[in-house]
Amino acid sequence: MRSTMESSLGTKTSPTPAAPTPLLGEQLLDLYRTMMLSRLLDERMWILNRQGRAPFTISCQGHEATQVGSARAFKTGYDLIFPYYRDIGVVLSMGMTPRDLMLAFFARAADPSSGGRQMPNHFGSAAHRIISVSSPVATQIPQAAGAALAAKIRRESSVVAVYFGEGCTSSGHFHEGLNFASIHRLPVIFICENNHWAISVPQEKEMAVATVAERACAYGMSGVVVDGTDPLAVYEATAVAVERARHGSGPTLIDAQVCRLRPHSSDDDDRRYRPADDIESARQHDPLDRFRRTLQERGLLDRTLDEEIRNRAIAAVDDAVAFAEASPDPDPSTLRLHVYRSEG
Ligand SMILES: Cc1ncc(C[n+]2csc(CCOP(=O)(O)OP(=O)(O)O)c2C)c(N)n1
Helix, strand or coil: CCCCEEECCCCCCCCCCCCCCCCCHHHHHHHHHHHHHHHHHHHHHHHHHHCCCCCCCECCCCCHHHHHHHHCCCCCCCCEEECCCCCHHHHHHCCCCHHHHHHHHCCCCCCCCCCCCCCCCCCCECCCCECCCCCCCCCHHHHHHHHHHHHHHCCCCCCEEEEEEHHHHHCHHHHHHHHHHHHCCCCEEEEEEECCEECCEEHHHCCCCCCCHHHHHHHCCEEEEEECCCHHHHHHHHHHHHHHHHCCCCCEEEEEECCCCCCCECCCCHHHCCCHHHHHHHHHCCHHHHHHHHHHHCCCCCHHHHHHHHHHHHHHHHHHHHHHHCCCCCCHHHCCCCCCCCCC
16 A cells, blocks of 8 residues: 655645644544444445345445545535445545435435435435435536535635545546636545446556546646555545645545455456455455554554444444334335426
């Protein structure tokens, strides 16, 4: 894994602001709790899928450090978040609950994301300023640039965060969004969760550059590579980007190098294309194990507290599953509500 590294070639950004105040004690344990809850929710979704109780799931496993570490740098209920489908750790950090996620997972009427109409992990919550995930990948990137322009015109001090995989950086939406955001010095942070695979396509067949961060210099913005399995490194890189954005110094592209611990989705069998040693190497970089060791080394976590955190997360997942499974499906009479068609 690479350490934090900045690509400043051709950038027009202001000098890097001072390092953010480090997170301490209970704040670090909070990151760990949310990472653990994300992992256990995700694991349960796979089990429910394999039991035939839910049709589809797509995983955050291996991405939790980037999701939870970056989200810690944003103001909940104030900054605007465009997540993508793996972002369980982001939306939990911004205030959505395990019950919210399980209601969506089972497509129940009370699902706050879409009333049971969207696929699982198409998170959305007006209350938490989380913009609904769209299935066509990368479309959220120019949308985020537009939302940042709106914030700038209204002279708000909010920033916009947009999340995506590295596969999206080969899409035109990515290039148009970054170009526009940089020209207008918009307060937007582009966060790439780079797991080096776009379904079955490895990174070297997605792009001819070694890092996504390098793409930033083509737009005159700062591009940063960060070890995405370390929540503290991601938090620091994001906090610096947020500081810049809030003070009019424009956007940043963060290339967070994560690992994909599961197949692309529950409909994928990655043994057909992914070398066994690549999966094994990803497991060696499991962000949850790594952060557990960090907290143990700092004397913040012992076996008893770890067990307690795990058991609380299991109880929250159990509660969410029972609550959502007992919740009613959407009433068939509502089938046509919120469905739009264009007049031809
Ligand atoms: C416009 C569009 N093309 C293709 C797809 C099918 N698709 C869904 S996820 C995905 C791969 C995305 O890879 P990446 O951006 O690296 O994210 P990851 O899933 O690896 O986190 C593709 C091609 C889609 N949803 N939208």
